[in-house]
Amino acid sequence: MEDDPVDVLIIGAGASGAAVAWSLAETRMRIVCFEQGDWMNPSEYPSNQSNWESQSYGPYAINPNTRGRDTDYPINNEDSAVDVVNFNGVGGGTIMYAAHFPRLHPSDFRVKSLDGVADDWPISYDDLEPYFVQNDRMMGVSGLAGDPMYPPKQPPLPPIPLGLVGETVARGYDKLGWHWWPSDSAILSRPYEGRDECKNLSPCMTGCAQGAKASTDITYWPEAIRAGVELRTRHRVREITVNDDGMADGVIYYDEEGTERFQKAEVVILASNGVGTPRILLNSKSSQFPDGLANSSGLVGKNLMFHPIGFVQGVFEERLDSHKGPAGCCILSKEFYETDESRGFVRGYNMQITRGSGPLTTAAAGYRAGLIPWGRGHHEAFRKRFDHVAGIGVLCEDLPEEHNCVTLDPELVDSDGIPAPKISYTLSENSIRMLNHGLDRAEEVMEAAGAVEITRSGQLRESGWHLLGTARMGDDPETSVVNSWGRSHDVKNLFIVDGSVFVTSGGVNPTSTIQAIALHVADTMKKNLANLFD
Amino acid sequence: MTDDLITTDHPLNADQQAVLTALLDTLIPPSDDGLMPGAGSLDLVRHLREGGDNNEEMLVGLVDQFDAAFSTFDADARESAVQAFSTSQPELFEWLLMNTYMMYYKTDQVLEGIGMSAGPPFPRGNTIIDGDISSLDRVVERGKSYRPA
Numbered sequence: 188m189e190d191d192p193v194d195v196l197i198i199g200a201g202a203s204g205a206a207v208a209w210s211l212a213e214t215r216m217r218i219v220c221f222e223q224g225d226w227m228n229p230s231e232y233p234s235n236q237s238n239w240e241s242q243s244y245g246p247y248a249i250n251p252n253t254r255g256r257d258t259d260y261p262i263n264n265e266d267s268a269v270d271v272v273n274f275n276g277v278g279g280g281t282i283m284y285a286a287h288f289p290r291l292h293p294s295d296f297r298v299k300s301l302d303g304v305a306d307d308w309p310i311s312y313d314d315l316e317p318y319f320v321q322n323d324r325m326m327g328v329s330g331l332a333g334d335p336m337y338p339p340k341q342p343p344l345p346p347i348p349l350g351l352v353g354e355t356v357a358r359g360y361d362k363l364g365w366h367w368w369p370s371d372s373a374i375l376s377r378p379y380e381g382r383d384e385c386k387n388l389s390p391c392m393t394g395c396a397q398g399a400k401a402s403t404d405i406t407y408w409p410e411a412i413r414a415g416v417e418l419r420t421r422h423r424v425r426e427i428t429v430n431d432d433g434m435a436d437g438v439i440y441y442d443e444e445g446t447e448r449f450q451k452a453e454v455v456i457l458a459s460n461g462v463g464t465p466r467i468l469l470n471s472k473s474s475q476f477p478d479g480l481a482n483s484s485g486l487v488g489k490n491l492m493f494h495p496i497g498f499v500q501g502v503f504e505e506r507l508d509s510h511k512g513p514a515g516c517c518i519l520s521k522e523f524y525e526t527d528e529s530r531g532f533v534r535g536y537n538m539q540i541t542r543g544s545g546p547l548t549t550a551a552a553g554y555r556a557g558l559i560p561w562g563r564g565h566h567e568a569f570r571k572r573f574d575h576v577a578g579i580g581v582l583c584e585d586l587p588e589e590h591n592c593v594t595l596d597p598e599l600v601d602s603d604g605i606p607a608p609k610i611s612y613t614l615s616e617n618s619i620r621m622l623n624h625g626l627d628r629a630e631e632v633m634e635a636a637g638a639v640e641i642t643r644s645g646q647l648r649e650s651g652w653h654l655l656g657t658a659r660m661g662d663d664p665e666t667s668v669v670n671s672w673g674r675s676h677d678v679k680n681l682f683i684v685d686g687s688v689f690v691t692s693g694g695v696n697p698t699s700t701i702q703a704i705a706l707h708v709a710d711t712m713k714k715n716l717a718n719l720f721d
Numbered sequence: 722m723t724d725d726l727i728t729t730d731h732p733l734n735a736d737q738q739a740v741l742t743a744l745l746d747t748l749i750p751p752s753d754d755g756l757m758p759g760a761g762s763l764d765l766v767r768h769l770r771e772g773g774d775n776n777e778e779m780l781v782g783l784v785d786q787f788d789a790a791f792s793t794f795d796a797d798a799r800e801s802a803v804q805a806f807s808t809s810q811p812e813l814f815e816w817l818l819m820n821t822y823m824m825y826y827k828t829d830q831v832l833e834g835i836g837m838s839a840g841p842p843f844p845r846g847n848t849i850i851d852g853d854i855s856s857l858d859r860v861v862e863r864g865k866s867y868r869p870a
């Protein structure tokens with residue numbers, strides 16, 4: 188079956204798909220977005236129900252293999268030290284993200300020139316700066332101006348509360364004389380653009396019932412749709428097709444009933460994330476593109492980067508209200524963000540202060556870590572920790588390595604029979620050293636802050652939330668998949684706007700930068716509409 | 722709460738229910754100060770049904786692995802029986818423990834006992850302090866600290 192042709196077809200309605208759709212809407216082209224998942228209904232989010240926390244182990248699990256919704260696709264993580272986590276639906280990963288919203292630093296775009304590793308990006312922080320600002324406004328970012336670790340920036344809203352957790356850990360940084368700053372958060376500290384402010388519910392990662400967290404289903408999408416973009420849910424793309432000239436001419440997809448259909452399009456934009464995008468490209472084989480579409484460099488799916496992460500938790504004598512407030516947004520430290528080779532590794536890491544968990548996770552994780560037993564010691568051990576903890580996540584820059592990759596699994600398929608992605612990933616020696624260094628420093632902070640007990644967990648397995656690098660940008664078609672404005676070197680009407688295009692990962696959560704890139708690509712497309720394919 | 726267990730379509734007979742109650746109370750006993758109930762006072766079967774977990778047969782099988790007189794054992798004997806079970810059947814034990822925790826930590830009396838408010842987080846919400854940021858003057862005084870690129 189064939190549908191009416193469209194001018195622009197966007198695949199994926201997540202962080203980047205929403206931003207590019209909104210920006211392109213003003214062109215008045217016929218723009219359609221295909222999203223395999225559903226619209227979310229905030230009144231059904233777990234925080235409306237008493238069993239909110241158990242749902243994070245089932246229908247709202249961050250791991251799609253555990254969640255197993257029919258809108259998800261399975262992922263083979265057997266050859267990976269890290270499991271991919273995501274969400275498939277309108278809003279994509281932003282439905283579940285913690286909304287910690289730092290930007291990459293200027294130096295992150297120049298790692299080859301500065302440190303002699305990996306590659307420089309073909310764009311700079313300054314190129315993206317206007318799009319960071321635009322995106323902060325669209326998402327509604329809370330933060331504090333004046334952080335000397337960044338070029339000047341002015342978040343539209345004041346920072347979200349530090350709470351006792353932030354205040355306590357900040358004391359540790361102060362004692363050590365190290366940098367800290369209130370985090371930029373895509374969470375409203377004040378009512379903004381028809382959305383209400385954060386009520387400190389805490390379970391941000393099972394969807395925000397209050398609508399204070401900026402998921403793109405409630406930020407970009409309503410505006411994009413008002414401006415004429417059409418969003419079709421339960422549309423799962425199997426492959427992008429090409430015409431005799433080697434240009435993309437549409438997609439084969441499965442509709443809600445699982446019927447195979449064809450959608451013709453003048454321009455195709457991939458926004459399916461760092462795993463979903465290479466999966467579609469590798470599955471789009473033809474006689475012209477036998478190794479998958481846009482893959483003359485052989486780099487589609489390669490150089491997967493996640494951000495290795497480990498945690499240190501401090502237990503404090505006083506109550507810290509740890510279960511209240513946005514779990515992943517509080518304060519951060521960039522003390523060890525830039526390279527200092529005397530530390531035994533290149534590049535650096537961000538320290539992200541996290542609040543505590545709810546009671547179920549406190550008990551379950553405490554049991555697994557051997558800290559909270561079942562039986563007669565349960566209540567005492569539980570009371571000592573619950574609401575008395577603060578965490579520091581050490582989030583490390585991951586450098587690109589070709590053997591870390593997404594390929595197509597030869598056997599595993601999704602409910603429509605499309606091959607599932609297979610992840611191969613190991614932590615490099617540099618990452619391991621960096622992570623250990625960070626965990627040591629985090630322990631020092633907790634000690635300085637007055638923690639009475641400190642525990643440390645190394646690389647977390649279920650932490651593949653940042654999916655980057657698998658269709659990198661660059662000027663040279665032999666060493667990159669897309670150019671500096673997301674256009675495929677091989678297929679001139681095919682664009683990529685999601686985290687796949689990252690050349691390096693930086694040492695911070697990437698969504699602010701992913702969306703800034705999507706807006707940059709859209710703007711460059713608009714400026715070049717007359718000769719888009721030259 | 723225990724009364725709820727005695728329904729016609731209940732998968733456990735009265736003896737099995739006594740074992741289950743004792744088993745749950747072994748996993749989470751009532752607290753000495755009386756603030757926290759024992760897990761045995763809560764309805765695990767209802768919890769499983771609400772969660773759409775159809776493993777009632779598994780529950781029956783699990784309960785049957787314990788001595789019929791388990792509920793008459795003293796606390797030490799019960800704990801060592803459960804300990805032995807957790808080693809011999811780790812997956813089944815983990816399933817029971819997780820479901821016990823899930824049931825327990827959504828119960829209003831328990832939430833209030835640990836200092837939380839009863840009921841779901843939304844629409845109630847929570848209040849937290851803004852926090853003191855005056856020490857940031859020290860950070861600002863360091864001057865521009867990002868690496869030029």
Ligand SMILES: Cc1cc2nc3c(=O)[nH]c(=O)nc-3n(C[C@H](O)[C@H](O)[C@H](O)COP(=O)(O)OP(=O)(O)OC[C@H]3O[C@@H](n4cnc5c(N)ncnc54)[C@H](O)[C@@H]3O)c2cc1C
Pocket residue numbers: 198199200201202203204221222223224249272273274275276277278279280281283284285286287288392422423424425458459460461463464467515652653654684685686687696697698699701
């Ligand atoms: C638990 C969790 C916590 C996180 N916390 C943070 C954080 O604090 N800060 C931060 O910056 N980032 C965080 N992230 C990461 C953040 O969510 C992602 O960086 C961001 O969503 C990526 O944007 P994207 O546009 O690249 O892809 P996504 O937002 O993942 O969107 C991709 C969309 O494409 C759709 N899709 C894929 N394949 C197909 C297909 N074949 N057909 C049709 N549709 C398809 C998917 O269903 C999905 O909706 C977190 C993620 C998770 C899961």
